[in-house]
Amino acid sequence: MSDFAATNNLDAFWMPYTANRQFKANPRMLVGAKGMYYTNAEGQQIIDGTAGLWCCNAGHGQPRITEAVSKQIAEMDYAPAFQMGHPKVFELAARVTAMLPSGLDHMFCTNSGSESVDTALKIALAYHRARGDGARTRLIGRERGYHGTGFGGISVGGIVANRRTFGTMLAGVDHISHTHLPEKNAFSRGVPEHGAELADDLERLVALHDASTIAAVIVEPVAGSTGVILPPKGYLERLRKICDTHGILLIFDEVITGFGRLGSAFATDFFGVKPDMLTLAKGLTSGTIPMGGVVCSKDIYDTFMTGPDNMIELFHGYTYSGHPVAAAAGLATLDCYKEDGLFERAQAIAPYWEDALHSLKGEPNVIDLRNLGLIGAIELESIPGKPTARAFEAFLKCYEKGVLIRTTGDIIALSPPLIIEKSHIDQIFETIRTVLNEID
Numbered sequence: 001m002s003d004f005a006a007t008n009n010l011d012a013f014w015m016p017y018t019a020n021r022q023f024k025a026n027p028r029m030l031v032g033a034k035g036m037y038y039t040n041a042e043g044q045q046i047i048d049g050t051a052g053l054w055c056c057n058a059g060h061g062q063p064r065i066t067e068a069v070s071k072q073i074a075e076m077d078y079a080p081a082f083q084m085g086h087p088k089v090f091e092l093a094a095r096v097t098a099m100l101p102s103g104l105d106h107m108f109c110t111n112s113g114s115e116s117v118d119t120a121l122k123i124a125l126a127y128h129r130a131r132g133d134g135a136r137t138r139l140i141g142r143e144r145g146y147h148g149t150g151f152g153g154i155s156v157g158g159i160v161a162n163r164r165t166f167g168t169m170l171a172g173v174d175h176i177s178h179t180h181l182p183e184k185n186a187f188s189r190g191v192p193e194h195g196a197e198l199a200d201d202l203e204r205l206v207a208l209h210d211a212s213t214i215a216a217v218i219v220e221p222v223a224g225s226t227g228v229i230l231p232p233k234g235y236l237e238r239l240r241k242i243c244d245t246h247g248i249l250l251i252f253d254e255v256i257t258g259f260g261r262l263g264s265a266f267a268t269d270f271f272g273v274k275p276d277m278l279t280l281a282k283g284l285t286s287g288t289i290p291m292g293g294v295v296c297s298k299d300i301y302d303t304f305m306t307g308p309d310n311m312i313e314l315f316h317g318y319t320y321s322g323h324p325v326a327a328a329a330g331l332a333t334l335d336c337y338k339e340d341g342l343f344e345r346a347q348a349i350a351p352y353w354e355d356a357l358h359s360l361k362g363e364p365n366v367i368d369l370r371n372l373g374l375i376g377a378i379e380l381e382s383i384p385g386k387p388t389a390r391a392f393e394a395f396l397k398c399y400e401k402g403v404l405i406r407t408t409g410d411i412i413a414l415s416p417p418l419i420i421e422k423s424h425i426d427q428i429f430e431t432i433r434t435v436l437n438e439i440d
């Protein structure tokens with residue numbers, strides 16, 4: 001541990017989404033990262049079962065990314081994002097959009113998933129207004145959805161703890177029901193069979209509010225932060241159809257599903273359903289430098305590209321939109337994905353991952369197992385009166401044994417770097433098995 005940390009002077013930093021007092025009493029400090037492993041302050045190797053926070057898809061310490069970032073920072077540290085440009089961000093946008101289905105042709109740059117979501121919601125509102133359909137101001141999210149922590153994101157999001165303390169949030173937002181149906185789908189392998197009809201909940205909201213007031217619907221193709229909730233077979237197709245019928249834009253929040261998590265470049269490819277916009281972050285730079293993006297359809301972009309050409313078309317952007325160092329990291333990350341065949345690799349190893357995960361059926365307190373691509377969820381029965389306690393205990397014990405997992409409620413969520421090998425999968429699941437048998 002550094003001298004500073006050793007003095008336990010940890011007070012000044014208010015940690016995000018963390019039990020500050022508990023952490024500071026017993027810190028878990030990471031000081032190094034390479035490949036599949038972190039090193040902690042005690043010198044222990046910790047295997048990364050979560051790709052950091054679903055972001056380090058190319059694995060840690062990729063020399064190509066490190067080199068590209070160092071080179072860029074020496075060459076040009078920053079360029080103004082407004083009314084000026086630099087080549088790398090144009091190249092990055094071209095390469096990302098080339099990876100997507102045709103028609104998803106334009107990328108706006110942000111610095112995080114939260115900013116991407118708020119940007120997409122704003123584009124949706126401005127798009128309808130630009131078309132003379134400005135009464136479409138209602139935004140629809142989904143229960144149990146997570147779309148980051150901006151006011152837009154928490155408003156369309158569906159996690160009560162993220163919403164209840166922040167007042168009225170955005171007005172005119174509503175939610176369709178979530179797709180978690182454990183009574184019918186528990187222990188499904190991959191995409192669950194039951195629940196496509198839950199998409200029809202959007203028709204209920206159309207009947208209630210009228211389509212002419214609804215701008216957009218935003219969903220995660222696969223929800224991560226509420227414990228991995230998968231779309232039932234046919235659900236996304238049905239949602240797309242209802243949106244088309246009523247002129248509602250469909251936004252996929254691909255902040256965690258983008259860049260190989262499902263073994264395809266994006267969830268839109270995996271499910272064969274094309275949204276009007278999709279949000280990106282995390283894997284875009286493999287978590288190395290903060291960056292996000294919103295990719296939108298040609299129709300949306302073209303709608304803005306009218307009027308006098310000296311006019312700014314969209315009054316929105318960030319000082320660091322398309323930051324040159326982030327753009328360099330993004331380009332090098334895309335090189336890693338391509339040259340090392342990481343998406344194909346994820347797809348090839350996914351069946352082994354699925355078998356390893358489902359081998360936990362029957363272990364103490366396991367009430368559901370869910371997986372898709374390189375995502376896994378182990379849902380534990382909650383201790384009566386103590387929700388989250390059992391999974392958090394598992395998290396602490398796994399960490400002690402050198403495995404980083406992530407928990408949300410009483411669900412263990414796993415999302416390793418795409419460079420994972422079978423021996424790593426064995427280590428992760430055998431440690432979890434041991435821990436499940438050790439804890440109450």
Ligand SMILES: Cc1ncc(COP(=O)(O)O)c(C=O)c1O
Nearest residue numbers: 112113114146147148253255256
């Ligand atoms: C689907 C989804 N959207 C948005 C976000 C927010 O991203 P960020 O934390 O980069 O703001 C996350 C983060 O986990 C996410 O999973």
